[in-house]
Amino acid sequence: MNILLIGSSNTDMVVKTQKLPAPGETVIGGTFLMNPGGKGANQAVAAARLGAHVRLVAKVGNDLFGEQAVEGFQKEGIDTTAIVKDDGPSGVALITVDDKGENCIVVAPGANSNLQPDEVEAAIDACLPGDIVLLQLEIPLATVEHAIRKSAQRGLRVILNPAPAQRLPLDLLSHLHLITPNETEAELLTGIPVTEDNVGRVARALQDMGVTNVVITLGAKGAYILSSEFEGTVGGVAVQAVDSTAAGDCFNGALAVGMAEGLSLPEAVGFACKAAAISVTRLGAQSSMPHRHEVS
Structure with a gap:
């Protein structure tokens, strides 16, 4: 199965601490970790470890972080071949994780901000009709828009994970096969707060905006699906969370794998929930992604 990932690549610098600092507060942390990250790269690693043939389109800096990132992808x-080098620095994320697994993240995009629309075209042209293209929003929106429109024109199944949350052109949504917002992102796109009672209403609002299929992720509670074949919640898997940093990335990478393998959307979401649950029991972003034999 073929999955094209278009997105960001960062180096994550993580500090584990008892509690997240309030504005203006300094807290003494514990363990420090430096790991490869970035939403696009994280999702690529997740999909590759779960058995997909993954091609990654990203831009890294002409520095040690960029070299290490590419070496890591190759090991996975x-x-x-579609990764582009930039003259400037690679992207960096500063992450604090508390003892409940919650996190706060600040990203310096670096080379990710310079990924241009024409730099994604060759990889899209190499895809076959029906292949999956998975994107996020840590690269320029103009590049995301161009990739979505071109992919849809070629008959590819486009999945957009609209993170980090930002508003999108309404006409863009009609080119998506699937959108996968979390509760915050879904509220930003629709203007409707997501609650347990009205998540279906929010999903229908997204579908009314032109998206064919909707999956709203609900953290430990699982995910809500709206498609022509199914509407309802697929429950999550209860685990003791250690670090939720890349849980959404793991979910999206695994979801793409399930869909590429021909699973129904509820089956693919169930598979993704299992993979994401495993990821939150481990520290780090790409280092937390499970392998296929771990996701039964």
Whole structure:
């Protein structure tokens, strides 16, 4: 199965601490970790470890972080031929994780901000009709828009994970096969707060905006699905969370794998929930992604 990932690549600098600092507060942390991250790269690693053939389109800096990132992708079996090098620095994320697994993240995009629309075209042209293209919003919106429109024109199944949350052009949504917002992102896109009672209403609002299929992720509670074949919640898997940093990325990478393998949307979401639950029991972003034999 072929999955094209278009997105960001960062180096994550993580500090584990008892509690997240309030504005203006300094707290003494504990363990420090430096790991490869970035939503696009995280999702690529997740999909590759779960058995997909993954090609990653990203831009890294001409520095040690960029070199290490590409080496890491190659070790994961990811096709790196579409990764572009930039003269500036690579992207960096500063992450604090508390003892409940909650986190706060600040990203310096670096080279990610310079990924241009024309730099994604060759990889899209190499895809076959029906292949999956998975994108997020840590690269320029103009590049995301161009990739979505071109992919849809070629008959590819486009999945957009609209994170970090931002508003999108309404006409863009009609080109998506699937959108996968969390509760915050879904509220920003629709203007409707997501609650347990009205999540279906929010999903229908997204579908009314032109998206074919909607999956709203609900954290530990699982995910709500709206499609022509199914509407309802697929429950999550109860675990003791250690670090939720890349849970959403794991979910999206695994969801793409399930869909590429021909699973129904509820089956693919169930598979993704299992993979994401495993990821939150481990520290780090890409380092937390499970392998296929771990997701039964």
